[in-house]
Amino acid sequence: MSGVRVLVGTRKGAFVLTSDGKRERWDVSGPHFAGWEIFHVKGSPVDQNRLYASQSSGWFGQLIQRSNDGGKTWEPVGNKFTYEGVPGTHLWYDGTQHPWEFKRVWHLEPSLTDSDTVYAGAEDAALFRSADGGQTWEELSGLRTHSSGPRWQPGAGGMCLHTIVLDPSDPKRIYIAISAAGVFRTDDAGKTWRPVNHGLKSGSIPDPTADVGHCVHRIAMHPSRPNVLFMQKHWDIMRSDDAGESWREVSGNLPTDFGFPIDVHAHEPETIYVVPIKSDSEHFVPDGKLRVYRSRTGGNEWEALTKGLPQTDCYVNVLRDAMAVDSLDECGVYFGTTGGQVYASANAGDSWAPIVRDLPAIFSVEVQTLP
């Protein structure tokens, strides 16, 4: 019988949640790497037992862990992330130039075709690739050395490359997103990059329609339509139908269009999910109500999904990598909160139930649909 494995990264360790296809009873294992910040855990789509985890600490720096048995056991692999050449400088909070300094890995994106190849998105913003299962890492430096690099600046969470989207129809096309630079695309497997932010408007930068400088929080794609992208920007839900060449706002009737995650239904490429957050100065859900919003029209028209979610006195956030979907016949949707709850819906969001309630603050949620 098919099943689901949910990979959870938290402020104090990683957890692996497993269930059969009914998604009613869950086994919880962890904490793995107890006490460490686990920014992201993700499995290879080629080999579901191959997992990668980004483990970091203010004291001991960055580690990458790898599992070959679905998260039962782990081994540390390479943690040497070195910027190629002289790193140069980027814009700092006070408007001065500041040298690039590696801090941590925010996101790991395993290759769609090779379980030993994995991409890592770093703070300060850079993209690394390993072709040997994480043992060694090479920077795809064409991104960081883009001519706009000196104009990139950190968002409140740091200058992080947090989103990596691989195009399943074109192995040379990759999208990445950086806070606060925006979206960049390569069409030559990472050698050269260009910003694809036309149509974004950000009131918090001097030129609201600048080619770079936007605080993009996450982008998502349905694999059947790789030219269609959805974006949760700092403020605004955006959509592109031309591979990022142009964007238009689809925030529609949302109560607020600030937020972090955005994801797409596994079988309905026009069905998307967001979790509105009150504002950039109040990082919690509005009105004390935890509501996922679903659009079945690719944006603009949104419905609140509340059944099973707390509707009073709830003041959590849902971070950018903390939502995911499974690909069972009835699509499952999952998200984790800064309050330590992981909620699951086995019916595309119509109703929700907590898998666990009291984990450390959740940074990331990924899902594997098991045969």
Next chain:
Amino acid sequence: MIRIVLPQHLRTLARVNGEVVLKVEGPVTQRSVLDVLEATYPTLRGTIRDHVTQQRRAFIRFFACEQDLSLESPDARLPDAVAIGEEPFLVVGAMAGG
């Protein structure tokens, strides 16, 4: 033999219990001790000092014989009591929190 006490997270990472005991050839310095430690436990590379610059990570301290040796030159000799194994060389995560 040199006795090294690691913080709990690094003991877990290196899969060791208690003190680590290592043989260090030549002058016993921070650098020579850490070189042998990292060669013996490669998973510790990058966790105590930077991969490239070899500088101590900002929130790591080195103590021995009730002294803070963190700001000493990495090539300065460690106290004799460390060199002959009477006292351990302590790798410490800086105190934080509140």
